Amino acid sequence: MADHEKLDPIDFRANAEIGFFGGFDSGFSLQVESLSAYSAEFEEVRSRRLPDDEERIVSRLSFTGLDAMRAVQRSYMSALPFDLTFGDSSEVVAEKLGAGPFRKGKSSTLPEYSAERFEHSHAVGDMVVIAKYDADLRLMAVYLMQADRAMLKAKRRKASFPKHKIAPGSIDKVEALRDKIPTPRWRESMARGDGLFNEADIAAAETALNVFVDTVKAATSQRDAQAIWAAVKDIVLAINEINDRSGMIETLERDELGVLIDAVVRASGFILPDDEDVTAQWREW
Template sequence: MNHSDILGRSIADPVVKSYLADHENLDPVDFHANAEIGFFGGFDSGFGLQVESLDAYDAEFEDIRSRHLPDDEEGIVSRLSFTGPDAIRPVQRAYRSALPFGLTFGDSSDVVAEKLGTRPFREDKSGTLPDYSAARFDHSHAVGELVVIAKYDADLRLMAVYLAPADRNMRNAKCRKASLPRQKIVPGNADKVEALRGRIPTPRWREAMAQGDDLFNEADIAKAEKTLNVFIDAVKAATIERDAPAIRAAVKGAVLAINEINSRSGMIETLERDELGALIDAVVRASGFSLRDDEDITAEWREW
């Protein structure tokens, strides 16, 4: 059964209808209970299929593989889930058919990476409530044009698998990485990069803190300020060397550092996110690095 072939197809596509019919046999009792909100399957069957409206799917993803309904009725398959025993709630049955990519519940994280042919690009603590599930870790893998999320217990044994298409940000990141050798970095632009140091937003953050905004604290502001100065230094040096991969690496380093700061303090809200995004974008472009107008170079790693 080719699970990944279902993603991006209309819910009314004959291929999807056949796929759903096969899975309904696993647990027919509540299979259609949440169909009105775009979910097919049930906790007890270990299977779930999620559908998005045409507009919502198109906004997040690019590859709509089939259309079978009028625009206002159309639903596109956006995610599949396959869960093992107790992965969602106690006394839950495991998915009864073969898992994607030859995976097996109980596989170690190393075995999962080997079967998928790639290490995870992100490793997180599980967002599942501890009282309801033994899931403790989520590892995200990029496999071709798919994202495969593996959920693990405390011993890093596989409990659940989720499949989704790569979103626009991931596709853009893949294209951007492939385009690095073609980037035309301009060594003479190092002064333009340096001039943007004055746009580091931490002085405004300190002013807000002085006026009583308890969103901020001096220790994390200082760490963010150091991170941004190191980022500008790195891009400036990479500009002189015409080193596009080093510019991308500098962005990644800055974003990951700010992720860590924000995970502690939560101080990056909408305004701060916009300030940081505008600064990073401006510094990268100042080097001569080419980005599309709608492209967010931080999205590949950003958690704020």
């Protein structure tokens, strides 16, 4: 950053507030957060320069190539992180990063100027690398972010799987929670005229939740903590898909599902901190 734009501290802060250096078309930008906003999402900062909450913390670096949004846009001219090159295919990017994407999605576009774009998120060490692609899945931008608190917790959790006291005798405790599946209440609300719900998506959610309970029971019998955590991911992703169609998971439904999933995991003997949301890593509802 020092080589890219030599700024005195006052100019640096002014530019940080708008997030661009060297003009809007330099191919490089950064995003900053207030200390309080940064701390709410990420773990504690490694160093401080100011003694108060006026400090700004860099939360994202952006390196962009040619983009049809602005005719004068030019590519970032220096070397990209991880030896990436604009125009790399998604397969080459994954190979250079040493990790496949944990999330794929379409990036926001404006039809009047931009073709379809795609974004793949990769976990690399304690960072998230977001690769933005054109319609042919050729690299056109790279974003670097610190992994948030939920991702770091998940990483540490994987290392702790052998420590969980999964006991086959807990199967009955897991099964007892099947009665807490909230879909009967959803059907009652639908019968009273609540337009939030429809039978097809309630049935899909009910099936997914029963599969979740069955999977955790089987994993409990095998004392397999990793399989229990995989079951959490599967049920959260299944509810994501259902909610994408119907939008029926609102605050009450989210609380019902969160309480149930948490209780099933704990019933198996899986150890969780009291304040942890087990669905946070994947949940979109």
